[in-house]
Amino acid sequence: MTLRASLLAVPFAAGFMLSALPAATAQDLPDLGGREVVVVTENAYPPLQFVDPKSGEQIGWEYDAMNEIAKRLNISVTYQNTSWDAMIQSVSDAQYDIGMTGITIRDDRKEKVDFSDPYMRSEMLMLVRSDEDRFDDGKSFGALEDTLIGAQPGTSPFYTAVYEVLDGNEANPRIKLFETFGASVQALRAGDVDMVLTDSTGGKGYVEASDGALKLVGEPLGSEDFGFIFAKGSDLVAPINAAIAALKADGTMDALNKKWFLDYKMGQ
Known part of the structure; x- marks a missing residue:
């Protein structure tokens, strides 16, 4: 929102x-x-x-x-x-x-x-393997019919995948569901999915922890407030x-x- x-x-x-919010001092709390x-x-x-x-x-x-x-x-x-x-x-x-x-x-x-x-406000980005060169934005990903997205049901990345990257069908078989975000990232690294949507907050952390295995690509697909x-x-x-x-x-x-x-x- x-x-x-x-x-x-x-x-x-x-x-x-x-x-930016109205200033509040310690004595106001x-x-x-x-x-x-x-x-x-x-x-x-x-x-x-x-x-x-x-x-x-x-x-x-x-x-x-x-x-x-x-x-x-x-x-x-x-x-x-x-x-x-x-x-x-x-x-x-x-x-x-x-x-x-x-x-x-x-x-x-x-x-x-x-x-x-x-x-905090963060932007939605595409997390991929570091050697990925087939797509670099939502449109090019959506056009590759054999590519898969890893997501958690009910999360902002799930809905971004459905409505911004794919066809609006929440049951689209190209979306593979995982219980945790960490599990979807492991699936990405293993080659079981081709992309995970994440906000820039979590994505940056996972890239830094990946020893060069992962990267963020493309322009932001939207922003969200935490x-x-x-x-x-x-x-x-x-x-x-x-x-x-x-x-x-x-x-x-x-x-x-x-x-x-x-x-x-x-x-x-």
Whole structure:
């Protein structure tokens, strides 16, 4: 969905965009008195959140951002993990207080959960093997009838594949479905599919971790805004939004973007 008219999109590096919001200072933020909050994530979306292959630690942009939000709002955060397929419903059922895994803000999802304000904008790109030379955009891919796309059902890449690359048929046999994004990338590397659609956030992380096996090609096929999710009517939405605005206003978001999208190297 598009950002509200009051938001001004400000470009950042590598296809990421921050949204300028009214400045919020530390004294504007509510004190939630050490409230315990359970945040659920997938840990399959570098560099937003993933398990460090060396230390086994859960790390990433979203962890850093949420930890900073927790400090400023005086909340105590516990992290748990679940699959993407289960995440939106489990948060909707209030099994967890907040969900984070680069979740695209969409109207259909708003029927089940409330979203925070956008904390990041990313563009949809084509992830392919590094030796791929048969296509370099959605149109040329769609014209090659023997090529396959790997996707997760119900995700933004799935719908982009269906409506922007193929023929609008959600049952098109050229789309091979996988339970996780990581599984679709493994299938790509193994030659079982020819392309995986990903936003620039996850795609850049997987390319850096691939030791030259993968690359991103083509122009962006669209953009999407990411937000945290909550059970409908959650009283955490307003304070989290205030904290997001504060992190943007004081440069913390810029620092996190530099750390995770420019400086951090997967596997090093």
